[in-house]
Amino acid sequence: MSNPSEADIHSALNVALDSLFTHDKHLLSADTNERSLSHMLAVHLLSQFPNYQVDCEYNRDGFDVKKLMLAERPAKYDEVEAVTIFPDIIVHKRGENTQNILVIEMKKASSIINHHYNIQKLKAFKSELKYLFAAHVVIGYTRTGILIRDVKWQ
Numbered sequence: 001m002s003n004p005s006e007a008d009i010h011s012a013l014n015v016a017l018d019s020l021f022t023h024d025k026h027l028l029s030a031d032t033n034e035r036s037l038s039h040m041l042a043v044h045l046l047s048q049f050p051n052y053q054v055d056c057e058y059n060r061d062g063f064d065v066k067k068l069m070l071a072e073r074p075a076k077y078d079e080v081e082a083v084t085i086f087p088d089i090i091v092h093k094r095g096e097n098t099q100n101i102l103v104i105e106m107k108k109a110s111s112i113i114n115h116h117y118n119i120q121k122l123k124a125f126k127s128e129l130k131y132l133f134a135a136h137v138v139i140g141y142t143r144t145g146i147l148i149r150d151v152k153w154q
Contacts, residue, residue, distance in 0.1 A: 004049075009102055009133045010153070012048035017139070017149060019044040028140050028147070031110055037139060038088045038106050049091050052101055057086040058094075085121060090131075100131040109140040109148035122154040 004012070021028070024040045038056050045054045088106045093099035103125040105118040115136060122134035134154040141147055 004101060004132075006133070012045065013102070013104075013135060013137075013151065016041055016044035016048055017137070017151070020139075021149065031108070031141060034088075034106055034108050034111070037108065038104075041104070041106070041137070042089045045089065045091060049101070052091050052099065053094050054089065054091050055094070056089055058090055058092075087121070087125065092131075097130065100125075100129055102133045102135065103129075103131045104135050104137055107136070107138045109138055109142045109146075109150075119152075119154065126154060 020037075020041050023044075027036055027040060035056070042054045042056050087103050089102075089104040090100070091102040103122060105122055107113070107115055107118065115138070118136055122136060125131045126134050136152045136154065138148055138150040138152075
């Protein structure tokens, strides 16, 4: 997929999520760690983006540490400074900043942590690091046993 369109990106993420929900049900039903879910989603994304790298918690901007102008959690949001960040999943070309395609922040449906900080991170990825697309993905079972699959595009 070269020069992917918005429809291409949405489709690729949906296909990867379909694959995760089909082949990795145990991870969802066992309420495994968010990193386990992120990793497997990244594995499923690999086939959707054969011309790019798909990385989890990749914290490099070229060869420098990747930083965004954000408040460090749980600091007050009016105390903004450059903080090192670790995106859950990115689709990009390593070592350059011209092909930052997709950034994904994930949350488990059972999480009680507010999603506001993840949304702020995604917006900063788009504005500061020029990612073309950003998605907040909530998956898994809620505390009441309902299976959730929610994607919010930023």
